[in-house]
Amino acid sequence: MNFTLSDEQKLLVKTVREITEKEIKPRAAEICEKGEFPFETIKILGELGLLGISIPEKYGGSDGTIMDAVLILEEVAKGCYVTAMAALGEVGVQAKALVAYGTEEQKMKYLPGVARGEKILAICMTEPDVGSDVANIQTNAVLNGENYTVNGVKTLISRADVADLFLLFTRFEGEPGSNGVGCLLIEKNTPGMKVSQGFKTMGGEYLWEVVLDQCQVPKENILVRENGFKKLLTAFNTQRCLNASISLGLAEGAFNEAVKYTKERRQFGKEIADFQGVKWMLADMYVDIEASKTLLYRAAINAGKGFPNQQEASVAKLMTNEMAIRVTNQALQLHGGYGYTKEYPVERMVRGARYGTLGGGTSQIQRDLIAKNILRTNRVY
Ligand SMILES: Cc1cc2nc3c(=O)[nH]c(=O)nc-3n(C[C@H](O)[C@H](O)[C@H](O)COP(=O)(O)OP(=O)(O)OC[C@H]3O[C@@H](n4cnc5c(N)ncnc54)[C@H](O)[C@@H]3O)c2cc1C
Numbered sequence: 027m028n029f030t031l032s033d034e035q036k037l038l039v040k041t042v043r044e045i046t047e048k049e050i051k052p053r054a055a056e057i058c059e060k061g062e063f064p065f066e067t068i069k070i071l072g073e074l075g076l077l078g079i080s081i082p083e084k085y086g087g088s089d090g091t092i093m094d095a096v097l098i099l100e101e102v103a104k105g106c107y108v109t110a111m112a113a114l115g116e117v118g119v120q121a122k123a124l125v126a127y128g129t130e131e132q133k134m135k136y137l138p139g140v141a142r143g144e145k146i147l148a149i150c151m152t153e154p155d156v157g158s159d160v161a162n163i164q165t166n167a168v169l170n171g172e173n174y175t176v177n178g179v180k181t182l183i184s185r186a187d188v189a190d191l192f193l194l195f196t197r198f199e200g201e202p203g204s205n206g207v208g209c210l211l212i213e214k215n216t217p218g219m220k221v222s223q224g225f226k227t228m229g230g231e232y233l234w235e236v237v238l239d240q241c242q243v244p245k246e247n248i249l250v251r252e253n254g255f256k257k258l259l260t261a262f263n264t265q266r267c268l269n270a271s272i273s274l275g276l277a278e279g280a281f282n283e284a285v286k287y288t289k290e291r292r293q294f295g296k297e298i299a300d301f302q303g304v305k306w307m308l309a310d311m312y313v314d315i316e317a318s319k320t321l322l323y324r325a326a327i328n329a330g331k332g333f334p335n336q337q338e339a340s341v342a343k344l345m346t347n348e349m350a351i352r353v354t355n356q357a358l359q360l361h362g363g364y365g366y367t368k369e370y371p372v373e374r375m376v377r378g379a380r381y382g383t384l385g386g387g388t389s390q391i392q393r394d395l396i397a398k399n400i401l402r403t404n405r406v407y
Pocket residue numbers: 148149150151152156157158159181182183184185227233381384385386387388389390391394
């Protein structure tokens with residue numbers, strides 16, 4: 027496997043790194059504190075054309091690969107977790123699912139606005155009583171003439187307060203099990219849909235509850251129906267990689283802060299980086315990051331412009347999410363008591379990193395999927 031970045035990818039990384047350092051990182055503390063959707067920083071990414079990375083040129087995007095999207099979010103997350111999370115819908119599974127499964131009319135209607143950073147996409151799977159067990163969702167859509175009438179409650183939804191379009195996982199006609207699950211596109215302000223309450227998270231952003239009460243959705247707004255569950259989960263492998271890329275960026279950002287601080291801070295008459303105990307911590311953090319990065323880049327590069335392989339994506343997600351919790355905590359430790367204060371960015375990175383093992387499928391669910399795959403394919407070395 028060749029991990030050498032192309033000249034275009036090196037330029038992409040350089041561009042996003044510079045803009046993150048100059049324009050996004052300086053705003054990160056305020057964005058995290060306020061918890062509002064970071065329109066300003068998302069606009070910066072939109073103007074650079076970065077939000078259209080997963081969208082074909084025909085619809086105004088730049089037709090990039092999963093690896094390109096990973097590189098963008100990794101760089102943004104080094105500076106601002108909330109901005110990276112906000113961009114995840116546009117470069118991630120929402121856009122990829124629309125590209126893969128949308129009708130030509132749907133793609134022409136929605137994708138150009140997404141690529142320009144003007145249309146925000148939300149994905150609604152989780153319900154108050156159904157999280158990991160997605161095949162069991164209770165939201166139901168029943169066809170009534172020209173419209174589907176949709177009833178249900180979705181919760182912990184990112185960006186729902188500002189989204190223009192919702193990809194809503196729903197059951198159709200009450201059909202039980204995974205066969206009944208598909209996805210509808212619902213535009214904001216559709217009668218019967220409302221954002222009912224917000225939950226401020228430890229990472230900074232808000233998550234929202236969305237209520238569908240006799241919500242009327244035109245029948246042509248189906249995104250997937252036949253084989254819907256399988257198609258949606260295949261698309262979701264994109265999210266597994268991109269969720270992990272945010273964890274990777276957070277760990278790298280915290281590592282950078284730790285290296286800087288340990289070379290500046292002096293105790294016992296010398297830089298703390300001169301103590302073997304500190305050096306070994308930095309070495310362990312570096313090895314942890316490199317190992318995760320290799321797994322993530324493997325999954326992303328193998329995906330090309332398609333969807334990542336489930337096993338590779340789950341392995342990368344599990345490893346990278348858990349690594350980010352370790353590394354950001356070690357970075358905080360190396361800052362001593364100051365690391366615990368809001369004077370330094372590491373405490374914010376610790377809080378952001380906690381997201382990874384929960385969102386996009388928990389670590390337990392990734393372990394479950396990995397083990398199932400090993401046993402099904404009789405995978406041995
Ligand atoms: C920051 C953030 C953003 C999010 N954004 C969105 C969004 O935009 N859209 C959306 O739909 N959802 C979103 N979510 C919700 C997220 O997808 C769910 O939190 C996740 O799927 C887990 O579901 P749950 O919280 O209901 O936990 P549960 O499924 O109730 O799990 C609770 C605990 O039990 C464990 N568990 C469950 N089943 C098993 C099992 N079979 N074996 C072992 N352990 C198990 C879990 O790992 C977890 O530790 C977001 C969550 C976060 C934290």
